Amino acid sequence: MQKELQFLEEQDISPTLLAQVEAFRQEYPADEAALQRVNRPNIPFYGKEILEMAMAALLQGSNLLLSGAKATGKNILAENLAWIFGRPSYNISFNVNTDSSTLIGTDTFRNNQVELRKGSVYRCAEEGGFGIFDEINMAKNDAASVLHATLDHRRMIDVPGYERIDLHPATRFIGTMNYGYAGTRELNEALVSRFLVIDMPALTKENLYRIIRHDYPKIKEEALDAFGGLFLDLQEKADNSEISTKCMDLRGLLSALGAVKIGLTPWQAVQMGIINKAFDIFEREIVSDMAMTRIPEDWTRENVF
Incomplete structure (x- = not known):
């Protein structure tokens, strides 16, 4: 285990999980072009049980939804997981203006021709990144349609008007949500079924x-x-x-x-x-x-x- 991940051993994280994380990092090294997005978090996440649940979920290929009250460490955990797995991370904050073009990309004029300026989800899918969907329960209908395609078990994005995007084997998505905030709404069953869910406990x-x-x-x-x-x-x-x-x-x-x-x-x-x-x-x-x-x-x- 790399020196920078010793905080996991200090918390007595399962050696089996640590060995599988190490194998994952070796099997899927981050592309050199994306290394600037492999960022060490300012604060390590402390919580053995939560870490083990999250690591197991990601190792077996699932996406993760972190729900809980304010100051339970949802975003800190998401950032730590991207660092633990050695993946480039993309943080996407949902609000009323977040739509499909924000996530997938939009056409732009460059070098006398129309090109697609790739959005965060597109780049995440290509590079094997970890996409962090902040306040996912604020996603409006247009953005939610992209989420349904992105998080599907078929691991490909097929949105009308765009070419088919196959997800890199290392790509994972982590959603965070504060329940009951202004502007939020219930997540429908189809979207929730695409995640394994961790209810974040209060900070001890x-x-x-x-x-x-x-x-x-x-x-x-x-x-x-x-x-x-x-x-x-x-x-x-x-x-x-x-x-x-x-x-x-x-x-x-x-x-x-x-x-x-x-x-x-x-x-x-x-x-x-x-x-x-x-x-x-x-x-x-x-x-x-x-x-x-x-x-x-x-x-x-x-x-x-």
């Missing part, structure tokens, strides 16, 4: 602390308990529907710690990274009171690092 204290220590190894234990504890408090309040999920922002927490490392006071950093993301005044007061119980206003950088 152990894994949260691992993530924080990964980015900030010199953080003091008291500060780790304060910042990590604040996130877990917010997670519990959100689970109980006492606050929205706006402030339960792992990226915001890590960015706040980065601002503290630069020289900002911890209280100012938490205001920007967490508190001010609640635009409702009542909710902001609740989150502010929660932060105050964890992070004293007179703390300085030296209390954290």
Whole structure:
């Protein structure tokens, strides 16, 4: 197993799965032209059971759907899986403007002739990439028709108006979805049947602390308990529907710690990274009171690092 994947061995991932991943990487090396898309994630994914389920699904040729609440690590897991398998990754975010031409490509005029400017799904199919469909339950009808063809067991895309596209043997697609967000809708049975589904559990204290220590190894234990504890408090309040999920922002927490490392006071950093993301005044007061119980206003950088 390559040195960069030692975090898998540290989590005691099944040796059988690790051996099969290694064989997959050797059988399907990434094309040199696509190497710039084989990107190491900023944050490793921690969670032995989820990793093993995801790796097994991809190894046996299935596509994967990651569902769950905010801050459960869906996108982090998707990015890590592409890196683990050594594949170029293409991130496709679905919104009201995402249509078939966004995914497959569109005609463009080049060198005095009409050529197809290939979209992310087309390139992913050709290069054996991992396509990450972010917020797949926001896909509109035009884009959904491409998804049905792309994810079919026949592993080819046959969309009217385009030539037939055969999927590379290493190509996989990973969908992510937050259930109940504005603009989302139910996925129909035909689309769901094209995936194996993992329901992402809430972030545990152990894994949260691992993530924080990964980015900030010199953080003091008291500060780790304060910042990590604040996130877990917010997670519990959100689970109980006492606050929205706006402030339960792992990226915001890590960015706040980065601002503290630069020289900002911890209280100012938490205001920007967490508190001010609640635009409702009542909710902001609740989150502010929660932060105050964890992070004293007179703390300085030296209390954290």
